[in-house]
Amino acid sequence: FQEDPTLDRHFKGHKDAVTCSDFNPNNKQLATGSADKTLMIWNLNPKARAFRFVGHKDVITGVQFSPAGDLVASASRDKTVRLWTPTIKGESTAFRAHTATVRSVSFSRDGQWLVTASDDKSVKVWSVHRQRFVYSLNQHTNWVCCARFSPDGRLIASCGDDRTVRLWDTSTKQCINCFTDYGGSATFVDFNTSGTCIASSGADNTLKIWDIRTNKLLQHYQVHSAGINCFSFHPSGNFLISGSSDSTVKIVDLLEGRLIYTLHGHKGPVLTVGFSRGGDLFASGGCDAQVLMWKTNFDALDYREVLSKHSKRVTPEAPPHLSDIHPRGPHLHSARSRVIEVRPQWTFDWLPEQPLLLKAPWTVSVTTARLLHEQGVAYPQEVCSGLPMSFTSTLKNIVQQLDVLTQTVSVLEGRLTLTEDKLKECLLNQNDSLNPSSFKDSMDLCYCLGVCACARCFIVSLYFSVSSV
Numbered sequence: 001f002q003e004d005p006t007l008d009r010h011f012k013g014h015k016d017a018v019t020c021s022d023f024n025p026n027n028k029q030l031a032t033g034s035a036d037k038t039l040m041i042w043n044l045n046p047k048a049r050a051f052r053f054v055g056h057k058d059v060i061t062g063v064q065f066s067p068a069g070d071l072v073a074s075a076s077r078d079k080t081v082r083l084w085t086p087t088i089k090g091e092s093t094a095f096r097a098h099t100a101t102v103r104s105v106s107f108s109r110d111g112q113w114l115v116t117a118s119d120d121k122s123v124k125v126w127s128v129h130r131q132r133f134v135y136s137l138n139q140h141t142n143w144v145c146c147a148r149f150s151p152d153g154r155l156i157a158s159c160g161d162d163r164t165v166r167l168w169d170t171s172t173k174q175c176i177n178c179f180t181d182y183g184g185s186a187t188f189v190d191f192n193t194s195g196t197c198i199a200s201s202g203a204d205n206t207l208k209i210w211d212i213r214t215n216k217l218l219q220h221y222q223v224h225s226a227g228i229n230c231f232s233f234h235p236s237g238n239f240l241i242s243g244s245s246d247s248t249v250k251i252v253d254l255l256e257g258r259l260i261y262t263l264h265g266h267k268g269p270v271l272t273v274g275f276s277r278g279g280d281l282f283a284s285g286g287c288d289a290q291v292l293m294w295k296t297n298f299d300a301l302d303y304r305e306v307l308s309k310h311s312k313r314v315t316p317e318a319p320p321h322l323s324d325i326h327p328r329g330p331h332l333h334s335a336r337s338r339v340i341e342v343r344p345q346w347t348f349d350w351l352p353e354q355p356l357l358l359k360a361p362w363t364v365s366v367t368t369a370r371l372l373h374e375q376g377v378a379y380p381q382e383v384c385s386g387l388p389m390s391f392t393s394t395l396k397n398i399v400q401q402l403d404v405l406t407q408t409v410s411v412l413e414g415r416l417t418l419t420e421d422k423l424k425e426c427l428l429n430q431n432d433s434l435n436p437s438s439f440k441d442s443m444d445l446c447y448c449l450g451v452c453a454c455a456r457c458f459i460v461s462l463y464f465s466v467s468s469v
Contacts, residue, residue, distance in 0.1 A: 003297040005263070005296055009293040013291075014038070015036040015289065016035035016036035017289060018033070019033055019061055025069045027278060027280075028045065030283055031063050032063065033061065034060060039084065041072070051088060056078050061076060061101065062105040062116075063075075064106050065086070065107075073107065073114055075105040079100060081105055095132070099118075100120040100143075103143070103144065109149065113127065114126040114127075117158055121142060122138050123144055123156065123158045140158065140160045141162040143162075145188065146159050148190045151194065154171070164179065181217070182206075183204035183206070185202065187229055190233065193235055196213070198210050199233070201228035203228075208221075209254070219254065234279045239254060241273045244269070248263060249266075260298065263284070265292050266288050
């Protein structure tokens with residue numbers, strides 16, 4: 001049910017490190033920004049030519065397509081944000097309000113707003129239609145590395161070199177929460193598909209997923225050996241890919257809570273990774289100036305129905321929808337949270353001549369089956385339980401027999417209670433008579449009551465044993 005990811009395309013054109021990337025929602029283009037100051041629009045149709053856009057005067061640090069796919073926003077170290085039309089003309093408009101390097105740029109889900117993060121310690125929101133700056137968020141105390149809108153547009157998440165991740169309310173323009181459990185700079189932040197959680201990566205090699213309802217840490221991964229520069233949620237919310245300065249791309253199964261793939265395709269730090277909107281492709285880029293596009297494959301499910309449910313839930317009127325990623329344990333908002341450090345036996349490397357793809361053993365656990373069932377995904381019984389059908393049938397029979405035994409124990413306990421009541425009544429009658437000749441009978445009755453008490457203790461212990469089973 002699971003296949004390995006495969007390398008699909010290898011794009012060459014940048015002359016320096018590839019710092020950012022994003023797929024067009026129409027799945028026909030891939031945009032990449034580079035330290036060579038150029039923006040490339042790669043057409044996924046092999047017969048179509050790529051576009052090279054020139055306009056920024058310094059390193060391009062962020063890029064994203066609008067939800068409609070008709071615009072591309074880019075951020076740069078030249079302190080500007082540009083809006084491009086991804087056609088052969090490559091016309092652009094520059095936005096200026098930041099006073100230092102702009103580190104990231106992102107559209108709201110409705111395409112009407114942009115949010116940017118900058119080394120001037122501010123997060124700024126822009127109107128796309130009016131093409132002007134609207135307001136600024138100013139509580140970070142150091143460079144801000146990344147900022148993203150929630151799917152419903154009500155929140156903004158930002159992170160930076162002050163080792164914090166902040167949540168902002170777009171209506172009040174106030175910081176409503178701050179996560180500080182980081183050993184180094186927070187490098188990247190994003191919401192999951194439904195907006196229930198945020199994930200953040202750090203220079204301390206960690207990747208953390210927080211529940212924004214309870215402010216608790218749900219999952220904590222430490223699978224890279226160097227700082228994480230970028231990550232991306234799969235549209236289903238079930239997988240996450242991350243790129244690191246250890247030159248690897250890693251893929252984590254969020255339902256299983258473990259690493260499933262390690263990709264060695266770059267010859268230096270990996271600076272950008274990203275899934276396509278449909279999740280069937282993902283791209284990676286790095287300091288080796290390469291852009292690699294991969295077929296996902298390991299996600300064999302059709303998530304169109306899941307995505308349609310997500311889009312229906314993301315409405316301006318709805319309250320925050322918070323139900324998709326489930327806690328795997330009693331994680332606390334403190335340093336005592338459990339670290340999941342995975343060291344798989346198998347990884348796979350990419351070689352230019354012939355990709356070699358190996359994967360770690362993979363099964364669908366009962367937890368996975370339960371979560372997939374909640375999302376409406378049907379699986380054969382053997383896949384859902386991880387057990388043969390015959391073994392499952394045997395377990396059902398055992399459970400039925402235990403139910404019968406539980407009922408029998410309850411009946412015995414009821415009859416024993418009636419017997420005890422009658423014995424007590426007889427003992428009271430004997431005591432009332434005060435006849436010495438009845439003393440032996442009274443002792444016999446006390447003995448019977450003692451036997452009944454022992455029997456009751458045995459039945460109660462048996463009952464709790466059956467209930468625990």
